[in-house]
Amino acid sequence: MMRISEAAQHSGLSSKMIRHYEDVGLIQPAARTEAGYRQYSPAQLDQLGFIRHARSLGFSIAQIRDLLQLRDNPRRASREVKQLAQKHLQELDQQMLVLKKMQAMLEDLVARCAGDDSPDCVIIDELSDSGETGNE
């Protein structure tokens, strides 16, 4: 059994976030010592590691909640896991699209701005324009 700071180091999460995940019900409340200190078993360390991996792939807390349930269900169908992952991939695609549009527009503006001592600047001009920015 490890204390929370050890569990944090081991899992790559912060103590703060481990408590938070417990607060929001992502993980079961940890066992406590007589003094009230949280104690983590090896199985819980695995779970915390799982959570960190999932977070690093951009899964939301809600999605991780589902992933943990699938993980703990020996009768799961990998289809469900794959679907969840594919849905997240679509979200990532969507975010990329948004960023790419911003990038394209901004790169265009930057390319057309002299960037010298003169106050004339297409960036300011086009942002001031009543026209659209290119987003539908």
Place this chain on the structure above:
Amino acid sequence: MMRISEAAQHSGLSSKMIRHYEDVGLIQPAARTEAGYRQYSPAQLDQLGFIRHARSLGFSIAQIRDLLQLRDNPRRASREVKQLAQKHLQELDQQMLVLKKMQAMLEDLVARCAGDDSPDCVIIDELSDSGETGNE
């Protein structure tokens, strides 16, 4: 002079956000009618439009604060505007990098998951792994 809902429609922002931008000091407090209703002048409508355009390019409130100052300064150097935009471009690049890494890892996992009735699933397996996810 327009009321806030008209200013919202005109600028493409919500009334809610216009009040918020006033709260955080992004725009000057609007004039008020005797009854306390906010009133917006054409110049303020321009400013709101500017803010919406800048937001649609992903500029943060803090960055827009700077952009507005440059916009209102007739003795600005376009160099400053360009630098601000370039810094934001770098941030966009950074975000894209993160998303791309997630995307690549997740695509790999998804490709290797059968997605059938069997419980065997590399996605679950690799998230459960103590190893790294590919992020440094």
Place this chain on the structure above:
DNA sequence: TTTGAACCTTCCCATAGTGGTAAGGTCAAG
């Protein structure tokens, strides 16, 4: 004139994820 719809106001709460800090308890070593 009264009433009702459609506005407006402020204030609080929620989202998602993370960090910080403060006030206090615990434990082990010196």
Place this chain on the structure above:
DNA sequence: CTTGACCTTACCACTATGGGAAGGTTCAAA
């Protein structure tokens, strides 16, 4: 017994946005 490093809970902050409640205003229709 003190000190330092840990733990606890309970707040507040951030970004940007939305929702809603409780109450005031405006204007038109009946």
